[in-house]
Amino acid sequence: MLKKRIIPCLDIKDGRTVKGVNFVGLRDAGDPVELAKVYAEQGADELVFLDITATVEKRKTLVALVDQIAKHINLPFTVGGGISSVEDVRALLAAGADKVTINSAAVRNPDLINQLAYEFGSQCVVVAVDSRFIDGKHVVHVDGGRTPTEKETLSWAKELEERGAGELLLTSMDHDGTKAGFADELNRQLAELLTIPVVASGGAGNQEHFKEVFENTGVDAALAAGIFHFKELSIPELKQYLHDNKIAVRIV
Amino acid sequence: MKVAIIKYNAGNIRSVEYALQRLGVEPIITDDHHIIQSADKVIFPGVGSAGSGMKHIQERQLDQLIPSLIQPVLGVCFGLQLMCTHSEEDDTPCLGIFDLKVKKFKKERKVPHMGWNSISFANEGAYAELSGEDFYFVHSYYAEIHPVFTVGHSEYGEAYSAVLQKDNFTAIQAHPEKSAKVGARFLEIFLQS
Numbered sequence: 001m002l003k004k005r006i007i008p009c010l011d012i013k014d015g016r017t018v019k020g021v022n023f024v025g026l027r028d029a030g031d032p033v034e035l036a037k038v039y040a041e042q043g044a045d046e047l048v049f050l051d052i053t054a055t056v057e058k059r060k061t062l063v064a065l066v067d068q069i070a071k072h073i074n075l076p077f078t079v080g081g082g083i084s085s086v087e088d089v090r091a092l093l094a095a096g097a098d099k100v101t102i103n104s105a106a107v108r109n110p111d112l113i114n115q116l117a118y119e120f121g122s123q124c125v126v127v128a129v130d131s132r133f134i135d136g137k138h139v140v141h142v143d144g145g146r147t148p149t150e151k152e153t154l155s156w157a158k159e160l161e162e163r164g165a166g167e168l169l170l171t172s173m174d175h176d177g178t179k180a181g182f183a184d185e186l187n188r189q190l191a192e193l194l195t196i197p198v199v200a201s202g203g204a205g206n207q208e209h210f211k212e213v214f215e216n217t218g219v220d221a222a223l224a225a226g227i228f229h230f231k232e233l234s235i236p237e238l239k240q241y242l243h244d245n246k247i248a249v250r251i252v
Numbered sequence: 253m254k255v256a257i258i259k260y261n262a263g264n265i266r267s268v269e270y271a272l273q274r275l276g277v278e279p280i281i282t283d284d285h286h287i288i289q290s291a292d293k294v295i296f297p298g299v300g301s302a303g304s305g306m307k308h309i310q311e312r313q314l315d316q317l318i319p320s321l322i323q324p325v326l327g328v329c330f331g332l333q334l335m336c337t338h339s340e341e342d343d344t345p346c347l348g349i350f351d352l353k354v355k356k357f358k359k360e361r362k363v364p365h366m367g368w369n370s371i372s373f374a375n376e377g378a379y380a381e382l383s384g385e386d387f388y389f390v391h392s393y394y395a396e397i398h399p400v401f402t403v404g405h406s407e408y409g410e411a412y413s414a415v416l417q418k419d420n421f422t423a424i425q426a427h428p429e430k431s432a433k434v435g436a437r438f439l440e441i442f443l444q445s
Contacts, residue, residue, distance in 0.1 A: 002408060003368040003386060040432065045368055071270050076388055076430045096266050098390075098430065121300070123364050123390045166364060195362055220367060250368045250386040252432065 070096025117164025179205025191218030298330030303342030
């Protein structure tokens with residue numbers, strides 16, 4: 001039986017993890033490889049590395065980091081942040097990334113999705129969508145959530161699937177950082193609408209929230225950052241809880 | 253131990269190389285027939301599409317070489333599909349090591365089948381200790397069940413071949429190189445075979 005996936009997300013800046021990650025016993029909590037190893041050991045099913053480096057020049061360090069991750073981590077991982085061309089993706093996949101995630105570039109240039117799916121296969125193309133509920137509509141945002149667009153979330157989701165995306169990562173900006181739970185209703189609608197896997201992101205505050213999103217919606221995976229980094233919830237504890245509640249997860 | 257990874261246009265070669273290095277083996281990535289023939293073990297990886305995969309294999313005459321190998325050979329993911337007789341993907345004749353057809357998952361399920369799924373192994377055999385463990389899969393096509401060659405199966409709507417074995421040939425539909433400790437153990441068992 002296919003298991004529901006639990007995915008920690010690591011923000012990377014200039015090759016280092018950001019957001020004061022609280023891990024005792026790590027030689028260097030700012031080292032993405034060290035942190036990734038801890039999550040791999042704990043039973044994370046996949047990892048997402050999001051590069052928030054501001055300058056293009058410094059972003060080149062990302063390829064070297066991806067190579068290090070691939071060398072040391074025996075899990076599938078996705079890399080995103082500032083990707084805007086087929087060549088960007090080629091370099092990251094060649095360095096060992098399993099998937100890439102694109103966001104603003106996909107909205108501004110939707111053909112990029114088709115090009116990436118054609119070149120590398122849908123299985124490695126994740127499209128991230130940042131959505132906020134405004135005036136009765138789910139509105140797609142770009143530029144790290146700063147800029148609203150004309151696009152409505154559900155119709156954009158259908159379009160990106162038709163263009164060849166292999167997975168959708170939905171971040172609900174209304175829920176992100178609230179710790180009040182995932183956007184279950186929107187995730188439910190998306191998972192019903194699409195035939196590609198949907199990953200829910202934004203709002204995880206406790207283990208019940210993960211249970212609810214898996215019970216109430218058809219999402220395949222749930223992603224979180226702070227709740228894992230600050231050790232408010234450990235992955236083994238979360239997975240045992242989900243397992244006890246009859247949700248199929250991988251127990252290590 | 254000399255381990256050769258067959259080089260063609262397949263995508264996940266580096267991940268397989270790193271997984272072997274983590275087990276203390278330094279593989280050679282090559283399409284040279286002599287090096288492949290003289291290796292102790294051969295790994296046939298793959299991420300790609302059947303049509304273009306077979307085209308690249310034929311260009312290097314690997315379609316003649318691979319079925320003739322006599323040392324242990326492991327096909328990984330797409331490598332498993334290419335070791336079957338025929339793939340629905342691009343209507344492609346494949347290597348024919350396993351007398352099986354490769355089909356596409358039905359559209360009513362989410363495709364690709366992506367994530368962790370368990371493999372049930374036969375009670376006896378080299379991989380029995382891994383029965384019921386979860387492996388990482390990413391694929392849209394699958395090989396049907398064979399009464400003899402299927403030694404491990406998984407289910408996604410229907411049962412399909414997760415691990416095939418025939419003489420010196422083994423193949424796994426999952427990605428052992430991405431399947432945490434369980435995957436590493438699978439590769440270790442293969443290397444000991």
